[in-house]
Amino acid sequence: MTAPFSPSAGARAARVDSPWIRRWSEATASRLTLICLPHAGGSATFYRPWAALMPPEVELLGIQYPGREDRIGEPATAGMGELVSAVADAVLPLLDRPYALFGHSMGSAVAWELAHELDRRGAPGPRRLFASGRAAPGTAVTGQLHRQSDDILSAELGRLGGTSREVLDDPGLRAVILGAVRHDYRIIETYRPGPRPPLTCPIHVLTGGADPELGEERCRDRARGWADLTTARTEIRVFPGDHFYLTPRRREVVATVLRRMDPSLTTGARTWPSTP
Incomplete structure (x- = not known):
């Protein structure tokens, strides 16, 4: 029988300093937590601009996978x-308040698996699961891009958007980025989800209407796959944009997430430094 879940304040403080966790503001007034999981090849920094839009009631945590940015030397x-x-180990002590999971692309599958892993460990479930830019686990079409050449992988990144041509044309930067992308593509392309009981939290499916992976009509068709994964309601929201619609539509996306977490929440207006 699983032991009762009871994170301590000391454990929370220690785990916020975990290499897996990024936090960009103090959380002294927070009553909710939003845990964000990156796309293939992405990092926690992708969600850093969201911090300026968070109200004090919400603590924003980004998950930093190994093998990128300040964790580049880690296996x-x-x-x-x-x-x-490993992500569950890092976030478990941080679940002393209601929380939601947000995952983009590969991150949505990680978020779904994380919700089940936390449940297996006796932790409270998420208040909401936000699945962005990917079909439901078990229905998403996978390929063999992780086995392809750097040129083919670069072309795929260009097709999806989100990576500038200047970065892909720089040999040093390209090698670093493609290393992380290839690794993550291997994870998601070889991922075969096992049978799971449905979650009990609402699932919110978000996508860009021009996403070559999951456009508006395909999103609405495939949303039924996500609906099968929960006993609660499933909602679809389509934004203008491609696979990385989140960047130009950041304010709308964050406002949508906050409203679904708690209708009383509004986006903040703090000024954040312009450094990357």
């Missing part, structure tokens, strides 16, 4: 199971 995880187990 990457072997597969989805190892990745999710």
